[in-house]
Amino acid sequence: MDSSRREIRKKNSRRLFWLAGLTVLALSFLISALFITFFSSNVAQMRSEQIHLIRQNSLLQKRIEEKKAFYETIRDRITEAQEEIGERGGLGSQKGLRRLLKRLGANERKVILSALPHGYPSLANRVTSVFGYRIHPILHKKRFHRGIDFAGPVGTPIVATADGIVKMAEFNNEGYGNVVKIVHNFGFETIYGHMLADLKVKKGEFVKRGAVIGYLGNTGLSTGPHLHYEIKYLGLAIDPKPFLGWKLQSFEAPFLAESRIYWRPLIAAILDAFSRSGSLHFKEKKPL
Secondary structure (H helix, E strand, O other): OHHHHHHHHHHHHHHHHHHHHHHHHHHHHHHHHHHHHHHHHHHHHHHHHHHHHHHHHHHHHHHHHHHHHHHHHHHHHHHHHHHHHHHHHHHHHOOOHHHHHHHOOHHHHHHHHHHOOOOOOEOOOEEEEOOEEEEOOOOOOEEEEOOEEEEOOOOOEEEOOOOEEEEEEEEEOOOOEEEEEEEOHHHEEEEEEEEOOOOOOOOOOEEOOOOEEEEEEOOOOOOOOEEEEEEEEOOEEEOOHHHHOOOHHHOOHHHHHOOOOOHHHHHHHHHHHHHHHOOOOOOOOOOO
């Protein structure tokens, strides 16, 4: 009788064990199913949000590009208007400029020449792109090129073309790459773009004409090693070409070529400034 009861208890214990095991297994499957359903739902939601964010980002990028193109167009129109104003007003308002230039003595010419940017900014002087409208080599759109590009070997020294204060010496995100901007006397500014990272000047530093400010590179929006060189007068980009070979022998060239600058009062201001300082004589560095 006792053995029979023990046998029944064993069978009941086995049944309970198996029942408990099956219950745990069922609960495990249920929890797994719930987790998978929840996780799948979250993954689907995250994917949906990701797709939405990608679409939003694409839309924003498109709008940014449209705004950039719009502002480029506006800037080009402003440049065109400035050029038209200069062409209409410049020559007529500078009546007698030739006579004034003829009257200038040798010392006065030296002073004026030395006060303004002139000469080549580098021994790399092979011109690959001139001042004016062109099809941008990377953007493939019509853009106004505000300077001259000189191709040459990477590492060719670049020098300041006039005395001045460094306004900027850093990497620029607007396409210039590593760039140096120098502010000169009498409203002039020069810009040197696409240089190597090893810039030799810092913001706020005074530099003399002929001082090495950096080295020719291929940074920013560039298709090959070159220097982008600009000259500005009161914020207006002017063609650097007449200033590159500017010497005493060709003294009148930039004045007659650039009609948007009111040269007569500017010449008077330069001569007056040097007359007050008591020096109409100083050594001129030999241009490159």
